[in-house]
Amino acid sequence: MKPRWQGLLRRGIVLTLPLALTLAALAEPEQRVERFERDGVELTMKARPGAVALGRDLEVVFELTHPAALAVTIPDKFDDRFEGFSIEGSYESDTTVAGGRQSRAIHLRARPLPAAPRYRIAPFAVQAEGFWFATKPLVFELVPLLGEDEAVPTRVEVDLKPVWIRPTWRTVLRWAGVGLGVLLMLGLLLRVVRLLRRRVMLARMAPRERALLELRELLDRDLPGRGRVKEFYVALTFVVRWYIERRYRLRAPGQTTEEFLLAAVQHPAFDEQTLTRLREFLASADLIKFAGVEATPEAIAASVGSARAYLENEPSGEDAGTAAEVAR
Numbered sequence: 001m002k003p004r005w006q007g008l009l010r011r012g013i014v015l016t017l018p019l020a021l022t023l024a025a026l027a028e029p030e031q032r033v034e035r036f037e038r039d040g041v042e043l044t045m046k047a048r049p050g051a052v053a054l055g056r057d058l059e060v061v062f063e064l065t066h067p068a069a070l071a072v073t074i075p076d077k078f079d080d081r082f083e084g085f086s087i088e089g090s091y092e093s094d095t096t097v098a099g100g101r102q103s104r105a106i107h108l109r110a111r112p113l114p115a116a117p118r119y120r121i122a123p124f125a126v127q128a129e130g131f132w133f134a135t136k137p138l139v140f141e142l143v144p145l146l147g148e149d150e151a152v153p154t155r156v157e158v159d160l161k162p163v164w165i166r167p168t169w170r171t172v173l174r175w176a177g178v179g180l181g182v183l184l185m186l187g188l189l190l191r192v193v194r195l196l197r198r199r200v201m202l203a204r205m206a207p208r209e210r211a212l213l214e215l216r217e218l219l220d221r222d223l224p225g226r227g228r229v230k231e232f233y234v235a236l237t238f239v240v241r242w243y244i245e246r247r248y249r250l251r252a253p254g255q256t257t258e259e260f261l262l263a264a265v266q267h268p269a270f271d272e273q274t275l276t277r278l279r280e281f282l283a284s285a286d287l288i289k290f291a292g293v294e295a296t297p298e299a300i301a302a303s304v305g306s307a308r309a310y311l312e313n314e315p316s317g318e319d320a321g322t323a324a325e326v327a328r
Contacts, residue, residue, distance in 0.1 A: 030048075030049050030050040030051070031046060031047065031048045031049070031050055032045075032046070032047040032048075032049075032050035032051075032138075032140075033045070033046050033047075034135075034136075034138060036126070036133065036135050036136070038126075038131065038133045039128070039131060040066060040067050040070070041064075041065075041066040041067075041070070041072055041126060041128050041133075042064075042065045042066070043062060043063070043064050043065075043074070043126055043135065044062070044063040044065075045060065045061070045062055045063075045121075045135070045138065046060070046061045046063070047059070047060050047061075047138075047140070050140075051140055051141045051142070051143050052084075052112045052119045052140045052141065052142045052143060053112070053142075053143040054112055054114060054142075054143075054145065056112075057088060057109050057110060057111050057112075058085065058109070058110045058111075058112065058140070059107070059108075059109055060107075060108045060109075060110060060121070061105055061106070061107050061108075062074065062105065062106045062108075063103065063104075063105045064103065064104055064105070064106075064126070065101055065102070065103045066101065066102060066128065067100060067101060067102070068097050068100055068101060068102040069100075070128055070129055071128070071129055072126065072127065072128045073126075073127050074106070074124065074125075074126050074127075075124050075125075078090070078106075078108060078121075078124070080122075081121055081122045081124055082108075082110050082120075082121055082122075083116070083118060083119065083120040083121075083122060084112060084113055084116030084117070084118055084119035084120065085110035085111060085112055085113065085116075085119065086110065086111050086113060087108060087109070087110055088109045088110065088111050089108070089109045090106065090107060090108040090109070091106075091107055092104065092105070092106050092107070093105045093106075093107065112142075118139065119139070119140040119141075119142060120137055120138065120139045120140070121137065121138040121140075122137055123135045123136060123137050207243050207246040207247040208243065208247070208311060208312075210243075210246070211239055211240070211242065211243035211246075211311050212308075212311055212312070214239045214242070215236075215239050215304075215307065215308060215311065218232070218235050218236060218239060219304065223235070224295070224297075224300050229288065229295050229300070230288060230289055232300070233285045233288045233289050233295070233303070234289060236285065236303060236304070236307055237281075237282060237285045237289075239307065240278075240281070240307050240310065240311070241260070243311060244260075244264075248267060248269050250263050250264065250267060251263075257282045257283070257286055260282070261275070261278070261279055261282070264278065274310075277306065277309075277310055278310065280306070281303065281306045281307065281310070284299070284302075284303060285303060
């Protein structure tokens with residue numbers, strides 16, 4: 001009678017052998033090997049896996065072995081030899097010489113193309129000194145996507161529901177920046193439109209009407225109440241000077257007080273009384289602008305009254321052409 005342990009060992013081998021074979025097959029995928037030989041020149045093609053599986057690249061190795069004294073060549077590129085594949089990459093290993101024979105290998109990675117009519121490596125020539133031979137076409141089978149027990153679905157049922165994906169902080173900041181930029185551009189555009197409308201409106205106004213509008217806008221700014229008295233007097237005198245230039249075409253804003261008064265004396269539109277009022281008004285403003293004289297509220301009111309009286313009491317002989325001039 002055989003020992004009991006031998007029976008147990010035999011039973012264990014029988015039970016574990018199928019599992020071992022399955023694990024070996026998973027660890028070592030199926031490989032296809034083809035050999036071509038003539039007069040000592042041998043070309044071996046190894047393909048892994050042995051059949052085409054969509055979604056998995058095909059790894060092909062061409063190993064060429066021949067006598068070291070014999071020059072043998074195969075094609076440098078195989079793009080036109082692979083049908084139904086796209087070559088994703090290739091490289092050639094270093095040449096080795098051992099026992100009088102020379103060996104080298106070309107490694108390629110081919111990706112199967114979906115719905116290709118066939119998957120095939122076309123024949124190519126192996127050329128040596130004095131002879132050559134061709135490989136045979138290698139056709140690969142396509143592994144089906146469905147198993148033997150799986151049926152082809154007759155319809156596809158899709159039940160899609162919207163899913164809100166929380167944006168990243170970078171996306172939020174980017175869109176916030178875009179929104180801020182759009183608002184700034186709209187604000188700038190609105191400001192430009194308002195400025196253009198104002199220029200058109202001012203250009204269509206008569207010189208006196210425009211000067212009185214500029215005076216009202218200057219008073220609305222309340223520069224003296226904010227401690228900007230000198231700036232107020234500069235703007236007040238320019239209201240009067242711009243009016244004189246628009247109506248009488250004297251370059252009043254670009255002249256000093258003395259130059260302006262000298263030009264006004266020679267102009268027939270200014271009588272002695274008008275020149276006296278202008279001289280007093282400009283002289284008092286110069287004292288505050290350049291001499292540092294402190295302006296009291298009474299003096300400011302007097303200057304404003306003098307400018308308004310001059311503008312309102314000017315002769316009304318403004319012609320239509322002057323009112324249509326474009327303002328500076």
